[in-house]
Amino acid sequence: MIGIVSYLVFFLTVVLIFGIACLGLNLQWGFTGVFNAGVVAFYAIGAYTHAIITAPPNPLLIANLGLPWPVGVLGAMAAAALAALIVGIATVRLRGDYLAIATFGIAVTVQLITLNWQSLTGGSLGFTSIPRPLAGYFDGQLSYNIFFLGLVAAATVLVYWALERVVRSPWGRVLRAIREDETAAVALGKDARLFRLQAFVLGSVIIGLAGALHASFIGFVSPFDFLPILTFQIWTMLIVGGSGNNRGALLGALIVWGLWSGSGVLVSKVLPPEFQTQGAAAQSILIGLLLVVMLVFKPRGLIGEEPVVSRHVG
Amino acid sequence: MRNLLGLTLGTALAAAIMAPSAVYAQDAECPVKVGGILPLTGSMGAVGERIAESAQLAFEHINEGGGIKGCPVEFLLRDDQGQPTVGVDAAKFLVEVERVSALTGTVSSGVSLPILTSVTAPSEVVQITCCSTAATFTALAESGESGGYFFRTLPTVKTQAYASAKVASDRGYKRIAVIYVNTDFGTGMVEYFKTATAKLGGEIVAEAAFNENQPSYRAEVNVGLAANPDAVFFVAFPQDGATMTREWISLGGPQNFILNNALRSPDYVEAVGGQYLNNAYGMDNASAGGPTVDAFRDAFQAKYDASADGPGIATQYDAAMVIGLAMNIAPDLSGPAIRDSVRMIQDPDGTVVGTGPEEFAKAVALIKDGKPIRYVGATGPVIFDANGDVNGAALIWNIKDGELGVENTLTIEDMNALFTEIDG
Amino acid sequence: MIGQAIADGILTGAIIALGAIGISLSLQILRFANFGHGDILTLGAYSALTFTAVATAGVPIGPVSFGWQFLVAILIAAIVAGSAAILIDAIVYNRLRSRNAHRLTMIFASFGVALVLRNLVLLIWGPDVHYYSRELQIAVEILPNVRVMPDQIVVLGLTFAVVIFFYLVLRLTRIGMAMRAMAESPTLAGICGVEIRKMIRIAWFIAGALAAMAGTFLGLTVQLRPEMGFNLLLAVFAAAILGGSGSLFGAVIGGLLVGLAENLSVLVVPAGYKTAMPFLLLMLVLYIRPYGLFGTPERH
Structure with a gap:
């Protein structure tokens, strides 16, 4: 029983971290229509920045600062913002599918940098000993994990609340206007590029926050945490849950990560040992199919976008 | 806000149920569960599949030989897909929900490390890996962060690198090009190889790190060839290794190869072509042969109709057997008890027990009578040092007419002498 | 060294070019970036493998x-991959199109299709590496310090033959004309009597077939x-x-440039960054010309 609780706490923490990344992506894609195929790049930047800021000094690495946890989180968000600004200025004017390819390429490049810039990132060895906040105050693993879940939940609620306010604000309405009909929005005097850039940066900041939480939760990051498949996972979460709806983004994270992890359990339980490899391939096929089926038959996701009307109307 | 409230309530509830975890002092409840995490899909899938077969073979042998404390073992294998997040989740599930008593896995250090730091070490569960070579594990053991719960049955990169440098210097290669996989394994190996080669009078004239799974490695091979070396040291897994070796030969590189232990695989030899590899040498741990090594190789061949040469196959078998033996020795199946018992499978005064079900049954009988044992496994005697790393004799293998063979062995004394020569 | 890098760049570039023509077609006619294209390429390569395993790659000429039978294998691979592309379109993309889905939604669907295809290949053929022929080719020194394998020369020749053939088809036949019309404006082409759905199927088939050729060539020269x-x-x-x-021709030149960039980059930066080179080159070009080197500005 305690085992199950302990696993669920762990599982939910991961879900919420992905959920936060999903909320960030939802701002970019769900509300603004900016296709970011490089989610993992900003996630990685957040995670590594956090690691570099908070980890204790290490003679082999140039910049371990050993600063407090909140500085790490804020630093991670700032670094993601800066990266998104640079990327955004260069790419936001591109047509949508070029932007997709450009961001995909950025994700590959960021991953290569984490792998090759050994003196900063630890290279392929990864980054160990990332401190977990307030870890000294808890004696049990479970009690600490429950605390961390609370922390991540608080972050999720904060991001959710902020985004809900943002998308209902005049600024949020402009974003949706651009998504629906850019020409019309431009005709109304809105600088579509500027708004898209703002949404891209803000979304990336949130994704960076998720990366920072990931690093401090697991206590270790390596370049192999940030393969393109992670982008795919986060996108699937958003599509399944329902893009354009923040609750959908969170629900999607729960369902998709649940399926990803649950189907692994199923394969391991049901299939005889000699078919395990095939089972694992079948598992990936199922996830891919789930995504395609959702897109074809339920494109709005489980909970689609709600019509959002300004408080000032009616 | 309701979400937050629910969450707080849930947390409080969970905290209320939470009792000291010692309540779970396990008796041997049948079946005994052991977890396994290996990459079955993803870029390491080709390597992981065979390793998983080897683990399954070991647990079959354990069950045929009497299981653990009279119980059959249920081996729960999960795929990590080469992704740390997936591996950690699977490990957490195995440890917390399945309540496995020990865990074996995984291949990539990048996955094994987070499993150790966030699951097995905090939960006090023994983790034995067949294949993760990163030096970080040694550092974590020295600093006490791993709590002594981590063991690995393959030699550290340092041992491999020093022995490989010795091979090169014995063949008289002075100018060596190095092409290595850009992972903790490759970078670590090359660092030590450089140090050792410099001490032994050779020189690294070119080095190129490559990223795995590229369609071609011609560019990296060219970097090596441009320096006009006597020989090349490849640090790779069989798939990429075969690609670059073929390209090296095609482009007219000298056919003098030093290979890392993962390339000691018939798949690799077959893919490249034996006729080009008559001057290929590498190191591996393991005694040259002997009945326990042969018994394992025959059993693997018989069961899967495939050769037991290949990265991680023999070391995974040993990892599983060590778990099986240690769990039998342990007074109970708690993590600390198993951890301490791992140290007891290698009693210098013990009766030698080898591989296969009969030998395991013999070991179980000895343990029941309270007699010490000494496990000599699929890679020879498995001797863990204080940090859970294995040290021991090394083997220099070669390829002659397309067949993998053994050139000579370096005994523990030879290895110690080599370490002294290089490290001073 | 630099000569060899240029030669290697051209040889890998040719294979990339074949793949790029298909991508270019889907960007222009099918109007989305198909992330599943790479896995169609894989499927094609493995189809040829099954043929050579069942029949033979022929007695080396x-x-x-390989022997002439391998050309049959390439043809079969092209047909299998082309048909698979049409089938996937019918099952997935056509439904999305008929719903007027956003083209970025199509991109995302192609992510899913890619995952399914890649794991189907894994399921059917297993994770091990395969070769059409285990025989290792020794490269011939064609220029001082420049070595290429005979197979690579044949691959290069075949690539250019295919490109020229395809160019002629586009220029001289009714199908080609219809496709160009569609690329300009699908609606207008429809009004002028072009059968849009048939053209879409043809475009898929060509993209799939060319990808399959790229795949078999890659398999032949590497694995x-x-x-x-x-x-x-x-x-x-x-x-x-x-x-x-x-x-x-833009796609072909793009392919060659990418191949060259990858192979030349290792002369100046660590080989570890090689994979990022095509992308950095791309960003550079897009920064100066957002519609590509040979493209024309397009209105949204």
Whole structure:
């Protein structure tokens, strides 16, 4: 029983971290229509920045600062913002599918940098000993994990609340206007590029926050945490849950990560040992199919976008 | 806000149920569960599949030989897909929900490390890996962060690198090009190889790190060839290794190869072509042969109709057997008890027990009578040092007419002498 | 050294170019960036493998590692991959199109299709590496310090033959004309009596068939593995966009540039960054010309 609780706490923490990344992506894609195929790049930047800021000094690495946890989180968000600004200025004017390819390429490049810039990132060895906040105050693993879940939940609620306010604000309405009909929005005097850039940066900041939480939760990051498949996972979460709806983004994270992890359990339980490899391939096929089926038959996701009307109307 | 409230309530509830975890002092409840995490899909899938077969073979042998404390073992294998997040989740599930008593896995250090730091070490569960070579594990053991719960049955990169440098210097290669996989394994190996080669009078004239799974490695091979070396040291897994070796030969590189232990695989030899590899040498741990090594190789061949040469196959078998033996020795199946018992499978005064079900049954009988044992496994005697790393004799293998063979062995004394020569 | 890098760049570039033509077609006619293209390439390569395993790759002709039967294998691979592309369109993309889905939604669907295809290959053929022929070819020194394998020369020749054939088809036949019309404006083409759905099927078939050829050539000169296509994807995308989508020779030149960039880059930066080169080149070009080197500005 305690085992199950302990696993669920762990599982939910991961879900919420992905959920936060999903909320960030939802701002970019769900509300603004900016296709970011490089989610993992900003996630990685957040995670590594956090690691570099908070980890204790290490003679082999140039910049371990050993600063407090909140500085790490804020630093991670700032670094993601800066990266998104640079990327955004260069790419936001591109047509949508070029932007997709450009961001995909950025994700590959960021991953290569984490792998090759050994003196900063630890290279392929990864980054160990990332401190977990307030870890000294808890004696049990479970009690600490429950605390961390609370922390991540608080972050999720904060991001959710902020985004809900943002998308209902005049600024949020402009974003949706651009998504629906850019020409019309431009005709109304809105600088579509500027708004898209703002949404891209803000979304990336949130994704960076998720990366920072990931690093401090697991206590270790390596370049192999940030393969393109992670982008795919986060996108699937958003599509399944329902893009354009923040609750959908969170629900999607729960369902998709649940399926990803649950189907692994199923394969391991049901299939005889000699078919395990095939089972694992079948598992990936199922996830891919789930995504395609959702897109074809339920494109709005489980909970689609709600019509959002300004408080000032009616 | 309701979400937050629910969450707080849930947390409080969970905290209320939470009792000291010692309540779970396990008796041997049948079946005994052991977890396994290996990459079955993803870029390491080709390597992981065979390793998983080897683990399954070991647990079959354990069950045929009497299981653990009279119980059959249920081996729960999960795929990590080469992704740390997936591996950690699977490990957490195995440890917390399945309540496995020990865990074996995984291949990539990048996955094994987070499993150790966030699951097995905090939960006090023994983790034995067949294949993760990163030096970080040694550092974590020295600093006490791993709590002594981590063991690995393959030699550290340092041992491999020093022995490989010795091979090169014995063949008289002075100018060596190095092409290595850009992972903790490759970078670590090359660092030590450089140090050792410099001490032994050779020189690294070119080095190129490559990223795995590229369609071609011609560019990296060219970097090596441009320096006009006597020989090349490849640090790779069989798939990429075969690609670059073929390209090296095609482009007219000298056919003098030093290979890392993962390339000691018939798949690799077959893919490249034996006729080009008559001057290929590498190191591996393991005694040259002997009945326990042969018994394992025959059993693997018989069961899967495939050769037991290949990265991680023999070391995974040993990892599983060590778990099986240690769990039998342990007074109970708690993590600390198993951890301490791992140290007891290698009693210098013990009766030698080898591989296969009969030998395991013999070991179980000895343990029941309270007699010490000494496990000599699929890679020879498995001797863990204080940090859970294995040290021991090394083997220099070669390829002659397309067949993998053994050139000579370096005994523990030879290895110690080599370490002294290089490290001073 | 530099000569060898240039030669290697051209040889890998040719294979990338074949893949890039397909991407270019889907950008122009099907109007989305198909992330599943790499895995169609893999599927094609493995189809040829099944043929050579069942039949034979033939007795090697001269210095080449395969016989004429291999050409049949390539043809079969092209047909299998082309048909698979049509089938996937019918099952997935056509439904999305008929719903007027956003073209970015199509991109995302192609992510899913890619995952399914890659794992189907894994399921059917297993994770091990395969070769059409185990025989290793020794490269011939064609220029001082420049070595190439005979197979690579044949591959290069075949690539250019295919490109020229395809160019002629586009220029001289009714189908080609209809396709060009569709690339300009599908609606207008429809009004002028072009059968849109048939044209879409043809475009898919051509993209799939060319990808399959790229796959078999890659398998022939290197090896086959389940992720081969996916790992080539970034290079192929970069090539297609570099050249300017829809421009046939643009795609070819884009492919060659990408191949050269990859192989020359290791002379100046650590080889570890090689994979990022096509992309950096792409960003550079897009910064100066957002519609590619040979493309024309397009209105949204």
